[in-house]
Amino acid sequence: MNILVCVKQIPDPAGPQELNNDNTLKREGKLILDESDSYGVEIALQLRDTAGEGEVTLISMSPGEPSGLRTALAMGADKAIHVVDDTLHGADALSTAKVLAAAVQRAGDYTLVIAATESTDGYTGTVPAQLAEILGLPSVTFAKSIRVEGGKVHVDRQTEAGYDVVEADVPAVVTVTAGVVEPRYPSFKGIMAAKKKPLETLAVSDLGLDLSSWGQNIVSVEDAPSRAAGEKIEDDGEAYLKIVEFLEEQKVI
């Protein structure tokens, strides 16, 4: 079973972030594999290994060295397609989906396209559904588990209340909820092997796309509002009742 996993390389969220003059995120330092993508990579590796055949191919659009892709290759993915092109600086979600879709179409036969529900740097959460639309494929979101059987993909789709059981014809685009599996650590042998795995670097022109402009630009960036002060409850011996009442109001309990 061949699986494509869309992954993003992002600046390390643990470090300080800076913006360019056009309000886009600076991506000049070392880029790492977005943690939200590591769950999809892990699920893809497990599906491939359970099937006992096929390949996991990574697809990514990002500037710079493929350092984050190498992490996913070291985890066990088989090969990668990396779209690197200065003209994509500031590309919006739809343009990103177009680029990824064009890369997917070069990747040969596949059963699934897996992506994270959203990236840790952009958080638009719209690229996977747009990708499915462009490719004309079913889109299943928020998967907590994925099984492929009888020409269909069976997904437990996480909801606030529990999960829905969903199935769709393959090929399909499935997004994976963060935290639903424990991504493996790359082993030393994995890191060494990753250097020898096929990594195709493409420009936009290689994909036959003409993407020099897009409709969306970031006009301004504001700090998130600081958190309002909480409510203080003095303990007169029955404070717990007020806390329980508050939690019930919030429908937490």
Place this chain on the structure above:
Amino acid sequence: MPDFDLTPDQEAFRAVVRDFAEAEIRPRAEQMDATGEFPVDIVRGMGELGLLGLPFPEEVGGGGADYLTYIVALEEIARVDQSTAITLEAGVSLGAAPIVYWGTEAQRERWLPPLLTGDGLAAFGLTEPDAGSDAGATRTTAVRDGDEWVVNGSKAFITNSGTEITVLVTIAAVTSRGDDGRARISNIVVPSGTPGFVVEPKYAKMGWRASDTHGLTFEDCRVPVENLLGEEGDGFRNFLRILDEGRIAIAALGVGLAQACLEESVRYANTRTAFGRPIGANQGISFKLADMAVSVEAARMLTRKAAWLRDLGRPFKQAAAMAKLYASEAAVAATREATQVFGGAGFIDETPVSRYYRDAKVLEIGEGTSEIQRLIIAGGLLADPGSA
């Protein structure tokens, strides 16, 4: 031009090992220290990372990394938990290494696979109640009887010898005496569970509490003759090599521990206030941080250089002794000063520095005391004045 940077591969793996140590070990280190629980699952996790077979050739199932990569990884584990680090160090440098170095193909096939994956651990039984650094005084005997060795004697302070996944111990035993009466020492593999092989109850220890340390007793313990590892009589030479390499690894434990002290102390000095300002604003505290930083750096350089010499196939006995001596003493000093920086908070188990303090001392003792390291270094100098 010499290069003080790690290679990109070493750096990539170092980052993975740090992530693993932070996520899988740090949250449990305090609890493991309190209970002495031996973390089999963490050993397996380290096996999956490739740590247990890291410095051994790929032909025998190892990771094919150089010793420096192993040392860098060990420092990362040691930075978070000394007990786990000594479990790893003993598993690799003392447990698996003898089988890799002196095992026949059949012996490697039989014993090595679980040791390289973390599914099993092996121990190295050298020290005895009356023979520590004076390894030549070994009293344990193995007498040939037909197709078997009959082992009698006892061993002391043997790491990883009694875990639920321990599969064997390689012992040093006197197998014969030369015409001059001198003991000929050989290495013999005794599988766990062999009748007559008794693992004594775990020691109660000041530090390294979540590591597994036992005395061992052998009473007419019989193993097949093919359990002889290496040539008969080579045991003394063999374990000297094991000890030389192991000293670089123990030095890495010291570097990791001193590094942990430095990080904790800097953080605390910036956040703890006294007399209206952070305690780091006082030179009495800040100079401790400066001295600690210098010793961490010096210890790390000595340790990595010893590993580098070993990887180049050059003599490294002196360098390993220097690294072990300096790094272990730097670690003891760093834990003492970190505890002082923390004051009362450093004396209770709610901060990690009290554990660091208890874990440090053994580094000046295990795999050759500081005194033995000085003997080695001075002996080398006097025998070869040109090396001074």
